[in-house]
Amino acid sequence: MQKKQFKTESKKLLDMMVNSIYTNKEIFLRELISNASDAIDKLYFRSLTDSTIKTKREDYEIRITLDKENRKLTISDNGCGMTQDELENNLGVIAKSGSFDFKNDPQNKEKSEIDIIGQFGVGFYSAFMVADNILVKSRAHGADTAYVWESSGADGYTIKECDKAGTGTDIIITIKEDTEDVKYSDYLDDYKISTLIRKYSDYIRYPIRMMTSSQKLKEGSDKEYETVTEDKTLNSMIPLWKKNAKDVTDEEYANFYKEKFYDYEDPIKVIRQKTEGGVNFEALMFIPSHAPFNYYSKDYEKGLQLYSSGVLIMDKCKDLLPDYFSFVRGLVDSSDLSLNISREMLQQDRQLKAIAKAVEKKIVSELKKMLENERENYNKFYSAFGTQLKWGLYSDFGMHKDVLADLVMFKTSEGDELKTLKEYVGKMTEDQKNIYFATGDSVEKISLLPQVESVISRGYEVLYLTEDVDEFALQVLGVYNDKAFVNVCKDNIDLATDEEKESIKKENEDAKELLDFLKESINDNLHSVKFTNTLKDHPACLSSEGEISMGMEKTLNKMPGAEEGVIRAELVLEININHPIAQKMKDMFETDKDELKKYAKILYAQARLISGLSVDNPSELGNLVCDLMLK
Numbered sequence: 001m002q003k004k005q006f007k008t009e010s011k012k013l014l015d016m017m018v019n020s021i022y023t024n025k026e027i028f029l030r031e032l033i034s035n036a037s038d039a040i041d042k043l044y045f046r047s048l049t050d051s052t053i054k055t056k057r058e059d060y061e062i063r064i065t066l067d068k069e070n071r072k073l074t075i076s077d078n079g080c081g082m083t084q085d086e087l088e089n090n091l092g093v094i095a096k097s098g099s100f101d102f103k104n105d106p107q108n109k110e111k112s113e114i115d116i117i118g119q120f121g122v123g124f125y126s127a128f129m130v131a132d133n134i135l136v137k138s139r140a141h142g143a144d145t146a147y148v149w150e151s152s153g154a155d156g157y158t159i160k161e162c163d164k165a166g167t168g169t170d171i172i173i174t175i176k177e178d179t180e181d182v183k184y185s186d187y188l189d190d191y192k193i194s195t196l197i198r199k200y201s202d203y204i205r206y207p208i209r210m211m212t213s214s215q216k217l218k219e220g221s222d223k224e225y226e227t228v229t230e231d232k233t234l235n236s237m238i239p240l241w242k243k244n245a246k247d248v249t250d251e252e253y254a255n256f257y258k259e260k261f262y263d264y265e266d267p268i269k270v271i272r273q274k275t276e277g278g279v280n281f282e283a284l285m286f287i288p289s290h291a292p293f294n295y296y297s298k299d300y301e302k303g304l305q306l307y308s309s310g311v312l313i314m315d316k317c318k319d320l321l322p323d324y325f326s327f328v329r330g331l332v333d334s335s336d337l338s339l340n341i342s343r344e345m346l347q348q349d350r351q352l353k354a355i356a357k358a359v360e361k362k363i364v365s366e367l368k369k370m371l372e373n374e375r376e377n378y379n380k381f382y383s384a385f386g387t388q389l390k391w392g393l394y395s396d397f398g399m400h401k402d403v404l405a406d407l408v409m410f411k412t413s414e415g416d417e418l419k420t421l422k423e424y425v426g427k428m429t430e431d432q433k434n435i436y437f438a439t440g441d442s443v444e445k446i447s448l449l450p451q452v453e454s455v456i457s458r459g460y461e462v463l464y465l466t467e468d469v470d471e472f473a474l475q476v477l478g479v480y481n482d483k484a485f486v487n488v489c490k491d492n493i494d495l496a497t498d499e500e501k502e503s504i505k506k507e508n509e510d511a512k513e514l515l516d517f518l519k520e521s522i523n524d525n526l527h528s529v530k531f532t533n534t535l536k537d538h539p540a541c542l543s544s545e546g547e548i549s550m551g552m553e554k555t556l557n558k559m560p561g562a563e564e565g566v567i568r569a570e571l572v573l574e575i576n577i578n579h580p581i582a583q584k585m586k587d588m589f590e591t592d593k594d595e596l597k598k599y600a601k602i603l604y605a606q607a608r609l610i611s612g613l614s615v616d617n618p619s620e621l622g623n624l625v626c627d628l629m630l631k
Helices: 008-021 027-047 084-091 098-104 123-129 184-188 190-200 250-261 350-373 375-398 421-426 443-447 450-457 468-477 498-510 512-522 550-557 580-591 593-610 618-629
Strands: 062-067 072-077 131-139 146-153 156-162 168-175 208-217 225-233 269-275 281-287 304-308 311-317 329-333 409-412 434-439 462-465 483-487 528-532 540-545 570-576
Touching (some): 027 072, 027 123, 027 190, 027 311, 084 131, 084 146, 123 131, 123 168, 168 184, 190 208, 250 269, 269 350, 281 350, 350 375, 375 468, 409 421, 421 434, 443 462, 450 462, 450 540, 462 468, 468 483, 498 512, 512 570, 512 580, 512 593, 540 593, 570 580, 570 593, 580 593, 593 618
Parallel strands (some): 062 208, 434 462, 434 483
Antiparallel strands (some): 062 072, 072 168, 131 168, 208 225, 269 281, 281 329, 304 311, 540 570
16 A cells, blocks of 8 residues: 655654654653543533434543553544544644544534543654554444554555444554663553553543553462452542532542652642633642752752643643742643643743732732631741742842732741731831831840840830841831831931930030041941940940841851952941940040050950851950950
């Protein structure tokens, strides 16, 4: 029989598809099973109005047969089958899709409630990635004659009559010989095939059956094993997310999550979502109770599994989750997605973006509910992923602050519980104009800062920022509920009364020569020295001017690639005018300037240590302290 040639365009497409489009050879099985499912769907649809079709729904199946000796893999269905012309049109022209034509036939469109998966007519040819030869035996429903289509690739194909009992299609693949790079024999192994079906086609609505072999203990023996062969259904068929929520138990959700996403703990939150309208999809998402071991490493990949009508399209679709919700695990299933010629390659179309937007909105809503109604669980979640939310606030120049501002929490000067910004503002006194915060390595160290004690003494609560990202996040946020964020360790904090301001202003003017002398004596790129009347019992403290605070200086200088000491805050040494040390310095300025230099350096070093900064020359500090002790 004369071999027919693919069209020139089809030859190029076949070569490109086998060598470029599909990057993962194993997906050929998914494509062929999806096509088989479509063929059964078509016949089932026709049976609703055609009384000559006697097949019951429970009789439909997809069967896989392995012949290791002859290196043959067969995928069979008892669906609608194909006539000679349909074989010619659907398989002789690459990218011609019978499923696409069926779905868009006006006679079918209004009646059909069936999701047709394959619509681009290319997936079948993915089998050539693993096949030396492909036979397609098919008998259309109601036809007396069956036909076989055969091809070894781009060199062409033949079609002729053949013997085939029953309606449907058999795709018989002769698997390639193994190479150094690829072990094609894996596709003749029943365990491998079972694994691929569970991975990609577990939710095909018809049973996928295969004879499988396994080792089992012989009856009456606790040592001897025998090989047992059984006809096994490989897929579960009913997706958990398709079941009515009230029919699914917490245990079922937990088991599904742990098995699907390889976790050893139950999720802290299950999120179900069903959206209809502009784009139709269902989502089943989980918030883990702990961060994966590689969560904060480059190896971690975010993303939700993406299904189209129950068929896995992508294991981790990163476009469905923003980075700040990268901890969410789960899946999205939609029959509306626009796919191009490969199910691996998604167009970045409006439908995918619409799904991502709806998913984000749902996650925010569920987190807020957990925050309000399940505070203990939210605290546990926040312990694992709160840093990620704060990075989300800071990233992209604060574009996401409206989404995340009500979800972040901080320790404060009042109690051990984390508080939201909303809760902080809700407790503010009427005269409080700003939201006050301080940074440090720990809550304990922050609470010892003189400025913090000063603010608390005036009846104001202080946010304790202990993570590197905290201050950057608040700086990007700018204001919350019309209240500005103010670092208590910056010299622009305004807590004094008008009378106190006027008094300290006069003190600094009168002591200008002394203050300049102290600054010159310290000689550590100190921006300035001044007196203050807001420190209660503490002798001195460090504050900063400008955009870079002391906390930000530490964070920026320890980042990878940063040159030590390049980024510096403009430090201000503030001396408590009400402390005896102030009068002591005034007296020494008149009587013993050399000794005053030593006092200035000790006081500055002390202020640095209290603020969590290092002392550049600890040896000098030790000698100065010893000199004073000996007097």
